[in-house]
Amino acid sequence: MRYCLMVALIFIVTCKAFAVTGSKTQEVLLLHSYHKGYKWTDDMSLAIDESFANRENVEIMSLYMDIKRIDTPAYLDALARLYKEQFPNRTFDLIMAADNAALDFVLMHHSTVFHNAPIVFLGINGFHPRLLRGLNHKITGVVEEVDIASTLELMLAMNGGLQTIFVLNDQSETGLAVKHELEKVIPYYSSRLNFEYVDNLDILAIKERVSTLNPENTAILFLLLFKDSTGKYFTYKESLQEVRAVSSVPIFGVWDFYLGHGVVGGKMTSAKAQGEAASKMALEILDGKSPDEIPILDTSPNVYLFDHNELARFGLKIPLHIGFHEIHNKPFSFYETYKSLVWSLVLLFLAGTAVTFVLATNVILRRKSEKELKSQLMFITTLLDTMKNPIFYKDVLGRYMGCNQAFSTLLKLPKWEIKGKTIYDLFPSAWAKEHALKDEMLLKYPNASSVDEATLHLPGRPMQHFVLHKATYSNADASVGGVVCIMDNITERIQQKQFLIQQSKLAEMGEMIAAIAHQWNEPLVELSAIVQDMEMAYYNEELTDDVVKAYVKDSMLQIQYMSKTLKDFRNFLKPSTQKKSFSVRTALSEITELIGRHVFYSNINLFVNFKPEFGDIMVYGYENEFKQVLLNIINNAKKKIINTYKGTDKVGIITINVYRNEDTTVIQIIDDAGEIHPSIINHVFDPYFTTTPGGTGLGLYMAKVIIEDKMQGRISVANGENSAIFIVEVPNCERVEKAPKVQGISTEEHLM
Template identity: 50%
Template sequence: MKKTILFLLLFLNFLYAQNKEVLLIHSYHKGYKWTDDISKAIEKNFEPYDNIELTTFYMDTKRVAGENYFYKLANLYKEKIANRKFDLVIVSDNNAFDFLVKYHDFLFPTSPVLFCGINNFNKSILDENFVTHYMSGVVEQVDLEKNFELILNLQPHLQKLIIINDKSKTGMAMKKDLEPIMKRYKNRLKIEYIDDLDIKNIQNEITKLDSNSAILLVLLFKDKTGKYFTYRQSVKEIRKVAKVPLYGLWDFYLDYGIVGGLLTSAKAQGDAVSKMALRVLNGEKVYDIPVLEKSPNKYLFDYNELNRFDLDVSEILKDYTIINEPHTFIRKYTKLVIITVTIIAVLLIMVFSMKANIQRRKIVEKDLQNRIKFDKVLLDTLPNPIYYKNKDGKFLGCNKAFCELLSVPKKEVIGKTAKDFFDPAVAKKNKQVDEELLKTHGTNTSEVTLHLPNNHMRHIIINKAVYLDNDGSIGGIVCIMDDITERIQQKQFLIQQGKLAEMGDMVAAIAHQWNEPLVELSAQVQDIQTSFLLNELKDIQVKEFVNDSMVQIKYMSKTLSDFRNFLKPSTSKKLFAIRKAFEDIFEIIGKQIFYSNINLHFNYEYDKEELLIYGYENEFKQVLLNLINNAKNKVLEKNSSKKYNITINISSCNTYTTIEIIDDAGNINENIIDKIFEPYFTTKKDGTGFGLYMAKVIIEDKMNGIINVKNKDKHVIFTIKLPHNKRLANENNAS
């Protein structure tokens, strides 16, 4: 009980330990079954522990060996592990063991070492090389004596035994162990030892054997010519010509042609050394773990080979394992029952799962139907027209608002395209937008004017987005329409209100404009009357009077025409000259500014050609009039004899035309300068708060420009930036 508790404590302590670095060095190469089986056993025992990191090196000494090679390999390993420290080193087979004994201090001066698969082990090797303190492990001990006894027990009439070996390091060690045993059995049977023939000569010797013979395969990885064989190839080359039983000493030959024997197991070696490794990694000193000198060998046999030569091991052995043995009737029946029960259980689980799934689907379908009904009511309740269509542009559905907009029933919408409801220009633009959306998977917002069947015109903002099907593919496009007709009309109404708000200043401006013509007409009428009373009136005087009067009357009529044009709203955008717009404004308010004791400076810094801007001409004039009147009124509020200035600067670059309207009548209060463009904000008792707000609406919303204001020194600067040609204006609008 105490040992169990101690083991559990050690196990828990190990489980929560810090990460451990373990290096496994194999004598041979990856793909060599003995080596691979050792690795698999070690990896299997290490698998439950996440804190063990296993690194594996292969020395490949089946193909290359020698002191010079080992020296270079040691230096290579030194470079590879320069920045690593290993908590444990494991070596498999003699070459790796001898390598570590020699280069331990050079490579791993403080790391403990465990070995496995070592033939002819002698503890004195550890003492002589001063590594006893660092090393322990598992010995590989081939029990030749028991294998000889097994062969003779299975074949009592055996007369000749051929032993096949190679001259590898392990092979030479085995030869050394075989020599005394062969001497003991030489009087009982004829023994022929072969280690210096090529494969063809070996096969020739095997073909000469009669039924009272047997073969013991020790090792065969190279023949006399240096030809290399894998473990499978060597067994198969021998078995295909052998008419007698073929025995072996290692488990990696099993299942490839040997009868079996008391086999040295690579898996057992790996299992034993990995259990030692866990003890070391858990804190136990390697020198406290004794070397396991009794090799964990097992009696293993191949049923097919036993049956081939009619050999029965049950009479001579109790503890053994047979591979490839067919199942007995009871085992077959038991397996069939297990399979049948398993299948029935799986089918029952599938039935119950399907039943539960059907119930869930019914619930989901009901919820889905309720959701579809809810979505339909929701869509029909929304005031915005909505429709959705597939990738080919055919309408799949819509809401009530869309049907009311087009004055068509819903059933006539399904399956139709935009061409069936919109005019060709709108339908063409609609198709172009859809094609782009299907490529980019994005969204799009655009503005169109629809001419409906009831002869009404509606301004619509169209918002589109791509929707995806359940499999992630594009299903089509959803469109939500926003009718902004009333908003546009309301903005236009507000603009007209802003114009009417300027009526007082406009009438005053007209009064100034008419003052001189009226005085002139009055003087001419009095002059003509005096000439008539004195009988001095001549025909030429009458003609001059008429001509001069018509000049004044035409001037007054033009003033009224300019006033009427100003009040008339612009119906569409167009290109117009900015200089002409200012000249029209100056015709209306120029004299009023002059009589207000204000100097007006107009700086037009573009002499190459007329600067054109794209927008609503009359609304733009309204903005200019508002800004100039505001500057004029600021001057009049000063009630000073000082002469003030209004400066207008016009300049242009590649992108924008810039207009600055500057007055020197004092700064705007910094507390309100950010609010002056807000609707209904005014500092005047009789002000409406519409002027600057509508100026911002006209410039930024209707003409895609920018308007702002700032104080600089004693001046107030209003800046307007507008696209100066139609192409740039369209680009800004699209963005």
Template identity: 50%
Template sequence: MKFFLLFSILFLNFLFANTSKEVLVLHSYHKGYAWSDDISKAIEKTFSEYKKAEIEVTTVYMDTKRIDNAEYLNSLAKLYKQQFEGRIFDLIIVSDNTAFDFMIKYHEYLFKNTPVLFCGINNFDKVLLDENNLKNYMTGVAEDVDLEKNFELISKLHPKLKNLLIINDTSNTGYAVKRDLRPIIEKYKNKFNIEYTDDLEINNLRQKVSNLDKENSVILFVLLFKDTTGKYFTYKQSFAQVKEVSQVPIYGLWDFYLDNGIVGGLLTSAIAQGESVSKMALQIFNGKKISDIPIIEKSPNIYMFDYKELDKFNIDISPYIGNPVIINEPATVYKEHSKLFIFTALIIFILSTIVIILKANIQRREKLELELSNRIEFDKVLLDTIPNPIYYKNVDGKFLGCNISFASLVNSSRDEIIGKTAFDFFSFKVANANTIIDQELLTTFSTSTSEFTFHTPTNEMKHIILNKAVYKNIDGTVGGIVCIMDDITERVQQKQFLIQQSKLAEMGDMIAAIAHQWNEPLVELSALVQDIQTSYLLNELKDMEVKDFVNDSMVQIKYMSKTLSDFRNFLKPSTKKKLFSISKALREINEIIGKQIFYSNIEMTFNYKNENEELLIYGYENEFKQVLLNLLNNAKNKIVEKNTDFGKKAHININIERSSNYNIIEIIDDGGAIDEKIIHSIFDPYFTTKESGTGFGLYMAKVIIEDKMRGIIKVRNDNNNVVFTIKLPHKKVQN
């Protein structure tokens, strides 16, 4: 018994393993080309209805509408050899002439002994199979357009026809049709004028079509994939160009032009080709030898018409064609009533179903409503838990809701906030600026980040960042704007505190600078006092000498007073941004620290690249001078520490120039390079290499330049020199 069960399982597995069939479909053209797509659809539809085996279809496109030469085809053969080297196909289906010719040439090389079915083959010649020893491996469906019957149909439908324009191209299929047209044109040339064209540029062709006599002319549209300039068209693009300017009926030969504007005709059908060849494939899968399946040499063409075009040109086909396929035909009264019963039955069924499931539906809705209420309550608690002030408002700017944090910020309750606008809680300037931002967001559907300062109802100053975005309703309409606020008041105050701390940390250097500044005037005053004393003791003091003494003394005292004034101004924080001169800031820094640098045996040079232009910066002047002072002091101290050769003069070069978007300041010293291990850390807070350093200086320089003035500060080594580069935007960029 166990042996029988094991044998049964193995036998069933063997049967199952052999029920799968692999088919390769090789198209001459490309995916998206209606003819090839319709053949594939018909094949796949037929295969999907086959119950005896699972059929796996692999589809490959040769794309020879766009490229078709011997070198390309040889490359394809090599590619397919590599691609399908390890696969065994039960059957190969090729569509259209290029794939057919390719398979004849490379069958032995690529798919030896594999049966092949073909379809869509123009001018089919059985001799080809005999000559290439493929008679026992290939059969299929020939394709031929019935030109004779289409000419006959046109002449019957248009008995007063005077002009027939035939539009074709120079593709392989086009040439084949052209050969078949010659005897037919000869036969009908005495009945009406026939003009054949396959050598026009598309615009010239449009001109010719637009000039046709609309009362007595007809067009037979064969193919048009390339015009004489080599411009490639899809089948829809080329036909649309002709249809757009045509005022006469257009007949065709292929069904893929139907429903695009042709009247119709006896059409070669891709679907019929695909159905026929796929039915042959099923015969092979059912055990029939391919050599026993005869070639279908008579193409399965169908009379097909577009009702809209028949109606447009008042064409009656009923006397000449029986049971044609007509698309876009409006339903007749009979057909409408024949569907009424089905429709009524469906309505009854639907109503019955609704009655049965109504109670369950109501219960589910109640459950969903409960879940939704719970979710709303959860979202409300979640919103109130978030410490950031949050609000949302409609497109009119009226508040729809907020969290507790926002209500606390404006010192109001939710009920007092809802329905009001920003103008009810903020100053006109702040509210108006935010209204402009909101209007832009509602137009662009983007996000926005902005910053503003305002006083709360308790007269407390707040610095706020607003992050805004547009939200949509479930139906896709714009609901309004949601805003999450970030209170950065403490951060702003902390930064300002750090700036002041940095200034205080540098006061020692400043006092030393003042001492150097006062050194010369004090010596000068001492000499003047001694001189006036000597003159007095010798009774040589004259009124003029006293006057000169007073004048000279006042010059030195005013200079010392100005030094103190500069020192006080430097310590004051800038309250707002303004436009100021780079050269003026550098001169004032030079007056503070210049002599100290000079006495340290350092030559400081200012190089203005834009000599005739006053370079301006929009920002905080005192903070900017603090950055310059910090960088120059650091350079001076480093040079003094490392300069053991007191007779050798060191250098600090300051380059100032204007670029397209920035004013650029470079401070270069030759006091030795910064260790590459730490050069990327020198702007970090509290980072210092000095025993008594605070680590504030360069950190605050970066904060001032990049955060407060929207610029860039960088450092790099240039051999033994250190280069600090400051880039600050022009006013027009900053604003």
């Protein structure tokens, strides 16, 4: 038997050696436009090397054209002659061309120098299919585009008072391409921002100008600066460090190689992402796939990147709406790194009764520790029983192993009767099934935790709302032992919030009744005219069946219109019971139906602007409460305009702009009745704060509760030019659908 195993082992090793020896070595030429030591190029090479690390039969040869230092036609011709001499009979299985200069060079000498080898490009600015010169069947790759628009949006979000963007660039080939992208974006921001563009100054003049920038309303957009107007060459970090040394304003960028040398951050192109995406395509081609079967990646894989040191330097916060991002130079935080572990340990302490089962197995120490264990158990039991929150823990089979007095009181059962039962024995079947499934999912992840909001309706008792804080606990052998849960009763809080919301709605009823009066004015006039016409027709003996039917038809149209107004008013007062997807356009249309005439007769023009490319924008939340928020802000704007323009013939303007970001929809409500005084602008969302005589001070406070607490959105206010701007952000439906239920070892759900 031993000899058979030795023969089999020798056979396997021999076959493996033969397979490795017999496999053909594949050669890849990686041609870089720039030089070794340039961070962009080095990061790209590192990503490619890591992607090919497991391919023992692939050899990568890297060449550097060094065009940042010299890019004359004579130099490029000399390079072509050198490579032609270097590779007279050498045919590469694949050419990888990094950045524009390398791609142009490979395409120009594709047949004479590179023997028509397949091409994968990466890091290409200003891409257009005509750049490929008809070689589509031989070429594919990854486009590089700077995301200037997203970076400008980020700058505006991080600095509400931003007015001027100082743009630094050079006149290199890449710099001119980036300038072209900037020129396409500027028209969208010309009404909000002033742009000062510089690409023709020497470094001393640049530093002098930067040193005079106003830190209150200015930021720098650092695009590229490898050469100044004198032709002086800088490394990727030298120019940025020169500028940062004299700058008192934050610097933002669009290239990841500037991170860590003075930029706050931005939506940045990533050399690593470029290298990884291009390597994936290259490996597919080496495995036999044709380049024309691999689509060109025309969306640059850019990432939000930030430098913690620069954020701290200017006291800037990362906006909540940008989603995934990376922070460099972030100091180590034990709590942030091990947050789940810390909370799991806290909850495991509350499950101390489970530890007693492990300690009981230790016979040697049993007598010595029995008294201590008993005291500890009594202490923990007393501690749990003094807590007002119901607490319980279950094993992996879903059986209740213990609970505190609050949980026993909730179920109106003694503790001993609860022990050993399952959720199906104690709770309504639908509720039990739902939460048993959630517990099963939680038990799949050691040291997992979750936060789940749920409504409980036990027979013969009123409905109660709880937040369930759950975590798994472990046995001595590190296996999952079960689930611990703390129930936080939020019934009173929810009822109070709902009461305040309804109270806020009632505060709007005066405005609504006035709006209905305007809505009914014309139908009542029409009905009056119809009645008079009927009387006249009767006296003139013209009241035939057809005439009566016509009068009835006209009357019913007016009555139906008035009925619809009352129905809309009733729907506004009705609270939403659950979250759902709804159309922002429809919500705004219903609001303008209710108050449009009242606003018009108040000598105010109301404009609603939707960007057509977004179509019908769908959001997720409580529809009626959302409409209440918008109605409250519009009514406040109307009152402000009426008070400001009282006694004049000036027509007020309320503008509503609606657009969407990646995860949220933004509604801006702007009035032209002047700015909000700086002394009160930070208090407008405080409860019971009002500047209106007889006002309740609840409207904007409840707007904040609805948007931020109930819909997980954001509401803010800012001053514009002679205007006040209220900004409401709510989650898009797509963000809610894509949100994971379980993430790593921690899960969180919000059900309201």
